Amino acid sequence: xxxxxxxxxxxxxxxxxxxxxxxxxxxxxxxxxxxxxxxxxxxxxxxxxxxxxxxxxxxxxxxxxxxxxxxxxxxxxxxxxxxxxxxxxxxxxxxxxxxxxxxxxxxxxxxxxxxxxxxx
Numbered sequence: 527x528x529x530x531x532x533x534x535x536x537x538x539x540x541x542x543x544x545x546x547x548x549x550x551x552x553x554x555x556x557x558x559x560x561x562x563x564x565x566x567x568x569x570x571x572x573x574x575x576x577x578x579x580x581x582x583x584x585x586x587x588x589x590x591x592x593x594x595x596x597x598x599x600x601x602x603x604x605x606x607x608x609x610x611x612x613x614x615x616x617x618x619x620x621x622x623x624x625x626x627x628x629x630x631x632x633x634x635x636x637x638x639x640x641x642x643x644x645x646x
């Protein structure tokens with residue numbers, strides 16, 4: 527992406543002709559549909575698979591220090607994250623890469639904003 531481009535959230539602003547040319551080339555090279563091209567060019571990491579394979583991939587990112595958290599975007603609402611919470615989170619907890627409890631009893635203490643005697 528050229529230095530003059532600005533990224534705001536998921537929206538990329540730059541030379542639209544250059545971006546369109548890159549997307550066309552990508553689509554042609556990989557034989558992608560319009561939908562597949564948008565997904566491919568969006569450059570968001572996707573974790574797709576069984577609960578165990580998703581947990582393993584997330585664990586790898588955490589262990590390598592490549593992530594300290596993830597933004598989950600449900601494909602359905604409401605309830606789009608239920609299966610993740612029920613099936614993947616317990617695996618991440620077993621692997622030691624997702625907390626099993628919070629320290630402290632208030633939001634303030636959980637965020638480390640309480641007085642020292644309130645933490646812990």
